[in-house]
Amino acid sequence: MTVTLGKRTPEASLLTLLQECHERIRRFAALAVRLGSAEHEPPASLAEACVHCARYFSEALPLHVADEDQSLRPRLWGHSARVDEALELMAQQHREHQGPLAQLTAALAALAAAPAQPGLRDALRQIAAPLQEAFLAHLALEEAEVFPVVARWSAEQQQAVVLELRERRAEQLG
Numbered sequence: 001m002t003v004t005l006g007k008r009t010p011e012a013s014l015l016t017l018l019q020e021c022h023e024r025i026r027r028f029a030a031l032a033v034r035l036g037s038a039e040h041e042p043p044a045s046l047a048e049a050c051v052h053c054a055r056y057f058s059e060a061l062p063l064h065v066a067d068e069d070q071s072l073r074p075r076l077w078g079h080s081a082r083v084d085e086a087l088e089l090m091a092q093q094h095r096e097h098q099g100p101l102a103q104l105t106a107a108l109a110a111l112a113a114a115p116a117q118p119g120l121r122d123a124l125r126q127i128a129a130p131l132q133e134a135f136l137a138h139l140a141l142e143e144a145e146v147f148p149v150v151a152r153w154s155a156e157q158q159q160a161v162v163l164e165l166r167e168r169r170a171e172q173l174g
Ligand SMILES: [Fe+2]
Pocket: 065, 068, 090, 094, 138, 142
């Protein structure tokens, strides 16, 4: 999946791009829960939505995680004990999400392959609902403790990181 950063706003600030990533995480986490409950969805459109959702979580989300662990964390580390603690927790949660994310993409793939099989929807919902809760808490932590520090960086500092984010996505396409 290609997610173009700041497509409509080439001069978008780093913070805007990060917030847009968070809105996508919220949207796709909610979609995964909905697909696990989509009893009246026609099988073909359910399968298509499952593929779309799985692709987001396996291709696009890891780029945002890399943005935070590789582009933000080293620049923020040492700012204060409180920020360091938040960064440690952020990285720990990224690691903790890996197992449930693998289960989620497997459940989405299974439902995409057999969208009329009701047990598969239940299985998806049981994985997607707690993962959505974990994501909401994770995003709230970053938005409360990490992003406000990024917001105080100069425009030049932010732009340097924006370039890194764009390079990360260009590498994936290349
Ligand atoms: Fe994160």
